Amino acid sequence: MCGIAGIWGAADMTLVQEMIDKLSHRGPDAEGMYRCPKGHGVLGHRRLSIMDPAGGNQPLYNENRSKAIIANGAIYNFPALRQQLATHHAFRTGNDSEVILHLYEEFDQAVVNHLDGMFAFAIADGKSLFAARDPIGIKPLYYGQKGNDFYFASELKAFPRQMETVYEFPSGTCYHSSRGFTPFHQIPNHSPLDMPLDYRLSSLRQTLKKAVVKRLMSDVPLGTFLSGGLDSSIIAAIARQQMDELHSFSVGIEGSHDLEAARLVAHHLDTIHHEYIFTSEEVLEVLPDVIYHLESFDQDLVRSAIPCYFVSRLARDDVKVILTGEGADELFAGYTYYKEIQGSEPLHRELRRSVAALHNINLQRVDRLTMAHSIEGRVPFLDLELINLAMTIPPSLKLYDERRRQRIEKWILRKAAADLLPPEIIWRSKAQFDEGSGTVDLLQRIVSHQMTPAEASKYRATQPEIKLRSPEECFYHRIFIEVFEAPELISPNVGRWSERPMF
DSSP states (O other), X not given: OEEXXXXXXXXXHHHHHHHHHTTXXXXXXXXXXXXXXXXXXXXXXXXXXXXXXXXXXXXXXXXXXXXXXXXXXXXXXXXXXHHHHTTTOOOOOOOTTHHHHXXXXXXXXXXXXXXXXXXXXXXXXXXEEEEEEOSSOOSXXXXXXXXXXXXXXXXXXXXXXXXXXXXXXXXXXXXXXXXXXXXXXXXXXXXXXXXXXXXXXXXXXXXHHHHHHHTTOOSSOEXXXXXXXXXXXXXXXXXXXXXSOOEXXXXXXXXXXXXXXXXXXXXXXXXXXXEEEOOHHHHHHHHHHHHHHHTOOOHHXXXXXXXXXXXXXXXXXXXXXXXXXXXXXXXXXXXXXXXXXXXXXXXXXXXXXXXHTGGGTHHHHHHHXXXXXXXXXXXXXXXXXXXXXXXXXXXXXXXXXXXXXXXXXXXXXXXXXTTTSOHHHHTOOOOOHHHHTTHHHHHHHHHHHHOOHHHHHHHHHHOXXXXXXXHHHHHHHHHHHHHOSOHHHHGGGOOOTTOXXXX
């Protein structure tokens, strides 16, 4: 996991240095720069060392140094790709990003079709720049243009103030400096398939296990977030089967349901468990830092970012890679509002839309808050094979009325993992991270002292172009414009989970 930035069309090394300096939290272990010999551009990199910590500093080069790459992410099929390429390419490092460069030499733009992982990368190839972002948008990338110069960076805060507009680099898309943007992936649009339940459960279990196991690839310590909810508990259970010891991490306010449930799971799995209890005073103190790293004022996103901030801070002392349960709710109908959707086809469409929208909401939160504390977050539920499988499962098995009383969210996922965890965890009701940790109730008390409804009404009048939903969101937005040098560059990219279709 790293931070990347660059300019193509100009060789301004001073400006690129300033850009990567603002990404130092994403890569505290090393930094590197590449200036194209003929002045076509500059690439900058900040490194968080995961694979080949001693020898994998970037930029990385091909054999004759005619091409250079900077990359952020993890390529899970790296061992197999390296074995295939080693017959006619000389590898200089054990870094998984090096395979991308050699694949590019073989396949040009089609390199992206061979990668299994999360990534955002840029390759300097003589006069040309090639860049790409992973299919789901797990890893962030943004871009902008000023005159004939193309700018890009992992986070919005890295762009210089003189930029007029910055855009999110689309997920599942690649860019070539002479050919422009080309999509290479879309979320599968399968029709649900009819098949025996036992086969479906077995297939789901095996695919999920494979997704977790491949994400254990690391040359540094690895652990798991553990809220005590279904999703993180399943990930922890599968990971624990593969590891001699596993560190787990949980946070919440005193007496929160998540802390209690996480203790139960940790005891059941025999993990090395760590927990942290945060207070309202601490939340108020760290909110500017949370919003600065999150790059958002969206009410829902800030709420969930707060416990993510504390649990990432807790984990950084023991591990450098962390597994999270992100994506399960969108794949298997975990949110309450899904129950309001009538009919299988509308629900199936909304689940697909939800997965496609993750890139600048929940995935942004996971990336920014883990990277704020220089750890790498990995999301097994968003494995492409698992997404493909989930899109073939009928919605009636995701929201299932087993006892003719109520629709149980994520029913098929619960059934597939029933032997991994205690029944009270498998059948625990859905509680979002911000709810189960106690953050929502705590924030209501904080905001009541910081932004009254009357003050919020006046504040909204000063921001007519932004739909601020509540005194709470007005409070976050006020902090947002205080912590950024150029909030007007960042604000148009703020994802809004609340602006989803209504059913």
